[in-house]
Amino acid sequence: MTERTPIASLAGVSKIYGAGETQVNALEGADLSVYPGEILLIEGPSGSGKTTLISILGLLMRPTSGDVFVRGQRVTGLAQRELPPIRAGTFGFIFQGFNLFPALTAEENVAIAIKMKDPRARDADAEARRLLTAVGLDNRMHHKPGDLSGGQKQRVAIARALGGDPPIIIGDEPTAALDTRTALGVMALLRELASIQGRAVVVVTHDPRLERFADRVARVEDGRVTAVDTIDHSRAA
Amino acid sequence: MWTLARKILLHDRIKFTVAAAGVSISVMLVLVQIGLYLGFMQNASNLIDHATADVWVTGEGSENFDFSAPIDERAFYRVASVPGVAHAERMLLAFGQFRLADGGTQGVQVVGLEPGGRLLRPWNVVAGDPARIHQAGAIMVDVTEAAKLKLDRVGERREIFGVRAEVVGLTRGIRSFTTSPFVWTDLDSARAYALYPAERFNYVLVEAAPGVDPGDLARRLDQLPGLDAYTGPTMSARARHYWSSRTGVGAGFFTTAALGVIVGLVVVGQILYNGTLEHLKEYGTLKAMGARDGAILRVIVYQALISAAVGLVLGGGLALAARAAMAGANLNVLLTRDLVIVTAILTAVMCCLASLLSVIKVLRLDPASVFKG
Numbered sequence: 060m061t062e063r064t065p066i067a068s069l070a071g072v073s074k075i076y077g078a079g080e081t082q083v084n085a086l087e088g089a090d091l092s093v094y095p096g097e098i099l100l101i102e103g104p105s106g107s108g109k110t111t112l113i114s115i116l117g118l119l120m121r122p123t124s125g126d127v128f129v130r131g132q133r134v135t136g137l138a139q140r141e142l143p144p145i146r147a148g149t150f151g152f153i154f155q156g157f158n159l160f161p162a163l164t165a166e167e168n169v170a171i172a173i174k175m176k177d178p179r180a181r182d183a184d185a186e187a188r189r190l191l192t193a194v195g196l197d198n199r200m201h202h203k204p205g206d207l208s209g210g211q212k213q214r215v216a217i218a219r220a221l222g223g224d225p226p227i228i229i230g231d232e233p234t235a236a237l238d239t240r241t242a243l244g245v246m247a248l249l250r251e252l253a254s255i256q257g258r259a260v261v262v263v264t265h266d267p268r269l270e271r272f273a274d275r276v277a278r279v280e281d282g283r284v285t286a287v288d289t290i291d292h293s294r295a296a
Numbered sequence: 297m298w299t300l301a302r303k304i305l306l307h308d309r310i311k312f313t314v315a316a317a318g319v320s321i322s323v324m325l326v327l328v329q330i331g332l333y334l335g336f337m338q339n340a341s342n343l344i345d346h347a348t349a350d351v352w353v354t355g356e357g358s359e360n361f362d363f364s365a366p367i368d369e370r371a372f373y374r375v376a377s378v379p380g381v382a383h384a385e386r387m388l389l390a391f392g393q394f395r396l397a398d399g400g401t402q403g404v405q406v407v408g409l410e411p412g413g414r415l416l417r418p419w420n421v422v423a424g425d426p427a428r429i430h431q432a433g434a435i436m437v438d439v440t441e442a443a444k445l446k447l448d449r450v451g452e453r454r455e456i457f458g459v460r461a462e463v464v465g466l467t468r469g470i471r472s473f474t475t476s477p478f479v480w481t482d483l484d485s486a487r488a489y490a491l492y493p494a495e496r497f498n499y500v501l502v503e504a505a506p507g508v509d510p511g512d513l514a515r516r517l518d519q520l521p522g523l524d525a526y527t528g529p530t531m532s533a534r535a536r537h538y539w540s541s542r543t544g545v546g547a548g549f550f551t552t553a554a555l556g557v558i559v560g561l562v563v564v565g566q567i568l569y570n571g572t573l574e575h576l577k578e579y580g581t582l583k584a585m586g587a588r589d590g591a592i593l594r595v596i597v598y599q600a601l602i603s604a605a606v607g608l609v610l611g612g613g614l615a616l617a618a619r620a621a622m623a624g625a626n627l628n629v630l631l632t633r634d635l636v637i638v639t640a641i642l643t644a645v646m647c648c649l650a651s652l653l654s655v656i657k658v659l660r661l662d663p664a665s666v667f668k669g
Binding site: 110113114117119120143144145146147148150151152154156158159160161162163167171172174175176178219220222223231 | 297299300303304306307575577578580581582583584585586587588591592662663664666667
């Protein structure tokens with residue numbers, strides 16, 4: 060693993076909210092690399108800094124200090140307006156609450172994300188259908204979120220995250236709102252994205268059962284990345 | 297983007313109905329109020345706009361077309377002798393008391409025309425012979441004023457200030473701003489009907505000689521002692537401006553129209569803002585994935601424009617219905633093409649302004665907020 064080149068990495072990243080007596084050190088000197096083809100779980104108690112970590116990793120938030128690298132490029136010094144194109148070409152996001160437009164069908168939800176990422180995208184509708192088929196929703200394309208189960212909604216969200224073919228998928232507790240069977244199904248799908256398609260998948264979770272799908276687990280406590288463990292699947296098997 | 301905007305807007309039909317109703321009422325108020333104003337203003341300059349006179353001459357210091365100062369024969373000859381005047385004719389516009397069939401009275405505006413005059417004649421004649429108004433005691437009235445004058449046929453006889461008057465013709469749609477019906481007659485009869493002294497009148501209508509600029513001619517005529525002279529368009533504008541600005545009529549209509557715009561702004565703004573708040577997570581998700589602010593803002597502005605378009609169509613329909621209803625009450629709602637175009641632009645601007653709060657909300661939306669539960 061160490062011989063591979065990370066697709067994204069944090070180097071000595073800190074994030075401080077507020078100032079003076081209200082100052083909070085949300086993240087302190089975090090080092091973390093993300094590699095293609097792996098699932099990296101971020102685990103830690105509430106308020107430990109997991110969300111801040113993935114927000115900075117996903118270029119949604121600027122660190123107070125330290126550097127962020129994407130595909131080897133230092134992006135910390137870039138202007139705010141330069142970040143959306145990098146995010147569009149690099150990251151897909153999935154959330155606990157799915158965040159799908161209730162008025163749109165599954166196909167439209169995916170297609171609109173593709174069009175918004177790249178207004179010049181040709182035939183976003185066909186691409187949306189292809190992605191929905193890939194996540195096993197070929198028979199639910201014209202259903203609205205209200206007519207889909209939780210697992211199906213999350214699959215739509217995954218298809219949407221895959222729009223624009225990003226190499227990194229970041230999930231914020233994507234299985235928290237799902238029952239165990241559905242949650243495992245969603246994780247199996249993310250595992251495929253990593254193993255077969257070579258994408259890096261970063262998932263924030265409280266659920267230790269998901270470790271069976273992961274390659275590594277980063278543990279965050281009190282704003283520090285205290286450990287990054289490689290999962291030995293051969294021993295579990 | 298249009299699809300997303302339309303679907304978000306129509307997803308909650310009740311909210312969309314409220315938004316469309318808000319815009320419709322706003323559009324209707326603007327169209328009807330400004331249409332009524334234009335109708336009144338059309339009436340204010342009706343006679344001037346239908347005259348073919350290049351220049352209007354009247355007594356010095358006259359502010360109001362309907363209450364102009366008298367001038368005399370000497371003034372007429374001075375005007376007629378100015379180089380560049382091809383033709384001049386006298387006209388009297390004054391008030392009289394029309395005796396009704398039931399014994400009551402109705403104030404009227406008497407329009408006295410010079411025999412053989414050609415610069416102003418009654419138009420839209422629907423009955424009778426307009427040439428006969430130059431017979432002594434002959435008058436023409438408008439059929440839309442029949443209820444006020446309590447007559448509707450050629451041949452009926454009445455009195456104006458005790459002087460006999462016989463209806464020899466009827467027009468349609470010639471109405472005054474003062475709401476007193478016009479009574480067309482010849483100059484001598486008009487003096488009798490309006491208790492005006494002999495050889496007095498209050499306008500000289502002038503036709504400029506070929507090649508003479510009416511503006512230059514008006515400036516030269518204006519130099520004559522005791523007289524003011526204006527070109528036809530200037531005279532028309534003055535007549536409208538007086539009633540519009542000096543009486544507060546314009547302010548009244550425009551205030552109501554402005555209130556309509558405010559109602560539309562508030563209703564549409566509220567609906568769009570609520571809709572934006574409801575979809576904040578989805579918009580945040582798109583921003584997180586790299587969607588530019590402009591792309592998301594287009595969705596919001598498109599929602600505003602769809603609301604504007606629907607409201608414009610429905611409001612336009614309501615305004616047409618109101619116009620038809622008001623026509624029965626002799627109120628002229630003038631819905632011109634320019635008014636419709638301006639209202640359409642105003643409605644689009646109004647709805648876009650209403651979306652401003654939503655736009656600001658999205659611009660300030662931190663994409664990292666999508667991770668905050």
